Amino acid sequence: MSLAAELWPDVQPETARRLMLAGVESFAQRGYHATTTRDIATNAGMSPAALYVHFPSKAALLFAISRSGHQQALALVEQAAASAESPPAAMRAIVEQFVAWHARRHLVARVVQYELGALPEEEYAVVAGLRRDIERIVRDLLAAGVESGHFHVGDVGTAARAVLSLGIDVARWYSDRSRQSPAALGREYGELALRMLGADTTA
Amino acid sequence: MSLAAELWPDVQPETARRLMLAGVESFAQRGYHATTTRDIATNAGMSPAALYVHFPSKAALLFAISRSGHQQALALVEQAAASAESPPAAMRAIVEQFVAWHARRHLVARVVQYELGALPEEEYAVVAGLRRDIERIVRDLLAAGVESGHFHVGDVGTAARAVLSLGIDVARWYSDRSRQSPAALGREYGELALRMLGADTTA
DNA sequence: CTCCACGCTAAGCGCTCGCTTACAATCCAG
DNA sequence: CTGGATTGTAAGCGAGCGCTTAGCGTGGAG
Numbered sequence: 001m002s003l004a005a006e007l008w009p010d011v012q013p014e015t016a017r018r019l020m021l022a023g024v025e026s027f028a029q030r031g032y033h034a035t036t037t038r039d040i041a042t043n044a045g046m047s048p049a050a051l052y053v054h055f056p057s058k059a060a061l062l063f064a065i066s067r068s069g070h071q072q073a074l075a076l077v078e079q080a081a082a083s084a085e086s087p088p089a090a091m092r093a094i095v096e097q098f099v100a101w102h103a104r105r106h107l108v109a110r111v112v113q114y115e116l117g118a119l120p121e122e123e124y125a126v127v128a129g130l131r132r133d134i135e136r137i138v139r140d141l142l143a144a145g146v147e148s149g150h151f152h153v154g155d156v157g158t159a160a161r162a163v164l165s166l167g168i169d170v171a172r173w174y175s176d177r178s179r180q181s182p183a184a185l186g187r188e189y190g191e192l193a194l195r196m197l198g199a200d201t202t203a
Numbered sequence: 204m205s206l207a208a209e210l211w212p213d214v215q216p217e218t219a220r221r222l223m224l225a226g227v228e229s230f231a232q233r234g235y236h237a238t239t240t241r242d243i244a245t246n247a248g249m250s251p252a253a254l255y256v257h258f259p260s261k262a263a264l265l266f267a268i269s270r271s272g273h274q275q276a277l278a279l280v281e282q283a284a285a286s287a288e289s290p291p292a293a294m295r296a297i298v299e300q301f302v303a304w305h306a307r308r309h310l311v312a313r314v315v316q317y318e319l320g321a322l323p324e325e326e327y328a329v330v331a332g333l334r335r336d337i338e339r340i341v342r343d344l345l346a347a348g349v350e351s352g353h354f355h356v357g358d359v360g361t362a363a364r365a366v367l368s369l370g371i372d373v374a375r376w377y378s379d380r381s382r383q384s385p386a387a388l389g390r391e392y393g394e395l396a397l398r399m400l401g402a403d404t405t406a
Numbered sequence: 407c408t409c410c411a412c413g414c415t416a417a418g419c420g421c422t423c424g425c426t427t428a429c430a431a432t433c434c435a436g
Numbered sequence: 437c438t439g440g441a442t443t444g445t446a447a448g449c450g451a452g453c454g455c456t457t458a459g460c461g462t463g464g465a466g
Binding site: 196 | 233234236237317320321356357358360361362364365368369371372373375376382383388391392394395396398399401
């Protein structure tokens with residue numbers, strides 16, 4: 001199965017997926033505004049006008065990429081949070097999955113994390129909602145862990161931000177030539193995060 | 204003293220500083236490629252052509268901002284590293300200063316951290332060198348602290364990346380409306396970083 | 407066999423971009 | 437008083453941008 005089909009199994013036809021993949025690569029490497037619709041179409045092996053058969057605008061293509069990426073990240077965090085018993089175990093699972101995703105899908109993640117400012121207002125509001133959902137899960141879990149004595153932090157909001165920063169910033173620096181696999185990086189970061197939160201890391 | 208004169212005391216005349224400040228604001232909020240030279244000039248209260256009296260190109264303006272910002276950040280880290288005795292104390296000082304700078308100068312920091320991809324090749328190489336200097340200081344200090352038993356981490360390179368990520372990502376989310384002052388945020392993050400590195404935080 | 411919906415292209419429109427040119431105002435050295 | 441350096445403006449050039457239009461090929465329903 002192609003990477004495009006793996007990332008967006010519900011997008012049809014396959015040409016639309018190829019355009020999305022070409023968009024991801026260009027947006028991640030050069031940025032949204034430095035990418036032309038001709039770049040994207042050429043990269044997808046089509047004429048410039050083909051983009052407009054499947055997407056009403058360049059911004060709509062960005063939105064399709066960004067929304068789907070945010071939904072994936074949110075689903076990942078939700079599942080990790082629900083899969084564990086104690087707050088430390090849940091937090092470790094979240095960080096492992098969140099970090100591994102940002103490494104494994106670092107091109108998509110780069111668009112998700114750093115190109116959302118280019119979205120039109122309405123579309124931005126949609127992804128901003130998904131981002132708040134992710135942040136709330138982490139913050140609530142952290143607060144619950146502090147309440148139960150599993151975590152010890154000065155300020156819950158600040159510590160939650162710090163945990164998310166560790167994951168988000170991976171999208172900025174991770175590349176295909178990075179030494180560690182996404183999974184190994186996730187495990188390493190899970191350990192770092194738990195220690196940062198004052199948790200017993202044997203949990 | 205104006206903010207522009209505070210940030211770039213050695214830039215003359217004052218009009219050039221106003222252009223740099225207008226560039227910082229535009230680049231930070233909309234990104235380099237979404238900013239026009241007309242935006243910058245208008246924001247600085249001048250005609251579009253005035254930019255080219257002081258800078259040979261839009262990219263040269265970005266470079267002036269980016270290089271000076273990187274130099275400031277490097278100087279900050281160097282001084283913090285030299286100011287403390289033990290590795291934990293030095294690391295705490297570095298994180299406090301690095302984080303506080305990214306918060307207090309979050310517009311400049313945003314351009315520094317997220318717009319360097321827009322630099323021409325030669326100019327990029329210059330700031331890339333400054334970035335490597337910063338990374339090396341943190342990595343070497345961390346390695347020394349592991350050697351001396353002050354720090355306990357799985358992989359030195361990964362942990363160094365994580366420490367820097369905490370600071371860099373501040374530029375992405377910090378705003379003038381953030382609850383915590385830059386200094387307070389720095390202290391909070393200093394504590395989080397030391398715990399993450401397995402250090403005795405009473406140091 | 408017909409015909410139309412779908413997927414795609416060739417050509418190009420109108421606009422804005424980074425930047426240049428020609429020129430004006432100010433100021434200070436000789 | 438003169439002349440050049442400095443600092444600015446008004447006007448606009450050529451290029452590349454996002455996107456539109458008109459039309460072509462193809463495959464499946466009737």
